[in-house]
Amino acid sequence: MKNKYSIFSLVKNAFSYHENWEKAWKDPTPKKEYDAVIIGGGGHGLATAYYLAKKHGMKNIAVVEKGWIGGGNTGRNTTIIRSNYLWDASAGLYDHALKIWENLSQELNYNVMFSQRGVMNLAHNLQDVRDLKRRTHANRLNGIDSIYLTTEEVKKFCPIINTSQEIRYPVLGGTLQKRAGTARHDAVAWGYARGADEMGVDIIQNCEVKGIKRTFDSVEGIETTKGFIKTKKIGVVAAGHSSVIASMVGLRLPLESKPLQALVSEPVKPIIDTVVMSNAVHAYISQSDKGELVIGAGTDDYISYTQKGSHDIVEGTLNAILELYPIFSRMRMLRQWGGIVDICPDASPIISKTSIKGLYFNCGWGTGGFKATPGSGDLFAHTIANDEPHKLNAAFNLNRFVSGDLVDEHGAAAVAH
């Protein structure tokens, strides 16, 4: 049993100059065999292991991670959490996650700094206005809080936005989800890792999967840089590298991996207390608790695994930011980075069984996976433990690309993917 984090443990550890804190997770050498192995130690993978142990009683499991936990897209996103998706299946999926977020810090005894500061989406042309109104109605029918704002209400909610009707893409209105917000991305990975470790999950870092051993119709284990690990169930949560893992068993996935960029400015005093996203001009912005402006840009249109991305994408985003927020014209950017996102043709994820028994994929989250971390882990754990999808992720199966029953969230998901 780990020591509980509290004000008392903080005071107690202050007396020893914070040098005797218990390790949040162990650094085990892999066992010969596990009941299930999760490939990928990001937020989604760690959450999957956590819920497998907590809700499905599977304690003999491992998470293998090529680098360090939370070092991929979990540590590279813009931390936005919302559930205002158009289609019923997506609304169910993302709002399931949002409901878990609301109590996650208490559940994990780890402050994930979840802040329901609201997410506002802007409309810049008449089609945007119609789309956002339609989405607001759809959200409310699904029990998701969502309201439509006029230009004046947008200005009132976020006064630094330039609502002049003279600019190239004037603000004609917007939507607001007040339960939406942000969370501290690293803390999510660390909180789930600590929780999973406490229940006996082995978190094995610096362990790259090199191959998957299989019989004709089922899996037998994985070849890694730390040796062979025998297992009957493999959950792949490898984000941008999902196709690489799939190719090890000769599977093809409907994915394209592309760089998605983000950047942060120098830290400044609080200036924007919400998250503002714009579909048409593709720029979104929020402010971290450290004071940095966190700005999300778009994806490149070519496949790449380089975690870099092109400068013209950043330039386009900053042009849009400056037109909407002239106050930021002299801000300096501190850091820029890219993450490799696996994009599905319908911009919806895949949480699914495959044609090979014991092999499960959780991928295709594209540009918006962070918000779903707890829900994704919960539903993927259910799918692995029962060998059947939960009703909330049944629509997100691999077979939808054969049946044609797509969940088309391209453009319907409140922001361009």
Next chain:
Amino acid sequence: MFLINCPFCGEREQSEFKAGGEAHISRPKQPTELSDDEWAEYLFMRKNIKGIQFERWNHSHGCRKWFNIARDTSNDQIKAVYKMGQKPPVI
């Protein structure tokens, strides 16, 4: 961010081009004969290779012509540029 040697215009910045995805996916010869699985394979399934990938590009802000390139997606280095209709080079 990289340079692409357009076979018609010469070396230009990548931002002048539009990526057209995986190359050498041939259109079904008998669309009416295709099963749902084969349609899914043709329409959606991609190799999405980490390493040398053959792909189509269009010089959309230049000559507007299509051509193929072989590019290493792990470091964005272009290994070969070849015209539409030509067979992929051996790399």
